[in-house]
Amino acid sequence: MSVFKREEVLYPEYLPLNLPHREGQIKLISENLSLLLKNSKPMNIFIYGPPGVGKTAVSKFILREFEQYSGIKNIYINCWQYNTSFAVLSEIGISIGAFVSRRGWAKDEIFSRIVQTMENNRLNLIVVLDEVDQLIKNDPNVLYDLLRIENYTKQKIGLIFISNDKYVFRNVEDRIKSSLNLEDIEFKPYTFLEMKDIVEQRMKEAFVAYEEGVSALVAAKAAERGDVRVALEILLKAGRIAKDKLRVEDVKKVIKEENNPRAQEIMKVLREEEKRILEILDKPRTTKEIFEELKKSIKISRTEFYRVLDEMIKKGLIKVLGKENRSSLLYKAL
Ligand SMILES: Nc1ncnc2c1ncn2[C@@H]1O[C@H](COP(=O)(O)OP(=O)(O)O)[C@@H](O)[C@H]1O
Numbered sequence: 001m002s003v004f005k006r007e008e009v010l011y012p013e014y015l016p017l018n019l020p021h022r023e024g025q026i027k028l029i030s031e032n033l034s035l036l037l038k039n040s041k042p043m044n045i046f047i048y049g050p051p052g053v054g055k056t057a058v059s060k061f062i063l064r065e066f067e068q069y070s071g072i073k074n075i076y077i078n079c080w081q082y083n084t085s086f087a088v089l090s091e092i093g094i095s096i097g098a099f100v101s102r103r104g105w106a107k108d109e110i111f112s113r114i115v116q117t118m119e120n121n122r123l124n125l126i127v128v129l130d131e132v133d134q135l136i137k138n139d140p141n142v143l144y145d146l147l148r149i150e151n152y153t154k155q156k157i158g159l160i161f162i163s164n165d166k167y168v169f170r171n172v173e174d175r176i177k178s179s180l181n182l183e184d185i186e187f188k189p190y191t192f193l194e195m196k197d198i199v200e201q202r203m204k205e206a207f208v209a210y211e212e213g214v215s216a217l218v219a220a221k222a223a224e225r226g227d228v229r230v231a232l233e234i235l236l237k238a239g240r241i242a243k244d245k246l247r248v249e250d251v252k253k254v255i256k257e258e259n260n261p262r263a264q265e266i267m268k269v270l271r272e273e274e275k276r277i278l279e280i281l282d283k284p285r286t287t288k289e290i291f292e293e294l295k296k297s298i299k300i301s302r303t304e305f306y307r308v309l310d311e312m313i314k315k316g317l318i319k320v321l322g323k324e325n326r327s328s329l330l331y332k333a334l
């Protein structure tokens with residue numbers, strides 16, 4: 001039986017119903033963007049902080065909240081994907097229905113179509129530019145272009161820039177920087193206690209049953225880097241090896257593996273059946289037991305199975321501990 005109630009809750013792209021310990025930032029940004037509802041110009045926001053501290057999640061959370069208001073259009077752009085001014089403007093144009101296809105337009109045409117569509121539909125925009133470093137490095141004109149739109153229409157745009165790099169605007173011209181009118185918001189790494197709340201909330205959504213101590217252990221590990229993604233990865237892996245209930249033991253096993261970079265490297269190049277065998281060997285088992293277990297998930301003949309085992313012993317992945325009931329007793333070597 002699986003210990004998961006909803007495994008997808010642990011996927012990094014899942015957006016939870018609330019984001020503990022980011023309420024303050026969410027309120028600040030949302031209130032500022034609410035000015036758009038009155039057709040006033042909000043400040044543009046710059047969110048910065050290290051990976052895994054909720055920058056993307058908070059911005060998507062806010063977009064989701066604003067989605068219900070008519071008269072505001074939300075656009076989320078990841079600048080790794082769209083790293084020129086042209087690409088960003090095209091994406092904005094397509095999102096608001098200014099044109100259908102990305103092809104064949106000159107930048108000026110895209111520009112005037114965007115302005116026209118905003119005017120005709122009385123549309124205000126919220127545009128999130130996530131991982132903006134790439135874009136600014138590649139094509140700093142984009143900032144000028146984005147600012148210019150508002151010169152041609154009464155409609156307003158609220159921009160949210162996101163970056164790991166606090167100094168991403170350092171080479172931008174002063175004139176543009178001051179026109180951007182940025183409100184900086186720092187996202188600091190989560191402390192242990194904050195991490196524990198976040199982990200517990202996700203566990204409640206994700207698992208059928210778990211032991212008391214799990215959240216503290218996972219949070220402690222993730223708080224070393226302040227990165228929630230670490231916690232989610234551990235929980236997902238531990239959940240996959242857990243039996244009826246997620247136990248502290250399962251989490252310890254995962255953390256032990258993560259601390260062993262050599263083992264991680266090796267895991268990457270293994271074949272499916274080899275990986276499965278290593279998973280089965282969470283404690284010493286006889287060849288017969290391994291074969292019975294392996295057959296449940298992988299189609300393999302007995303001869304082939306023994307060949308794989310032999311090879312794994314030669315590669316130093318598993319070792320022979322002795323004999324039990326005339327069958328070899330094996331365990332992981334790593
Ligand atoms: N306060 C929080 N509460 C719940 N989940 C969070 C919180 N902050 C971050 N997360 C989760 O952690 C993961 C990484 O967050 P993300 O926003 O992508 O980080 P960043 O963009 O800062 O690198 C996501 O799955 C996100 O849902």
Ligand SMILES: [Mg+2]
Nearest residue numbers: 055056057130
């Ligand atoms: Mg992010």
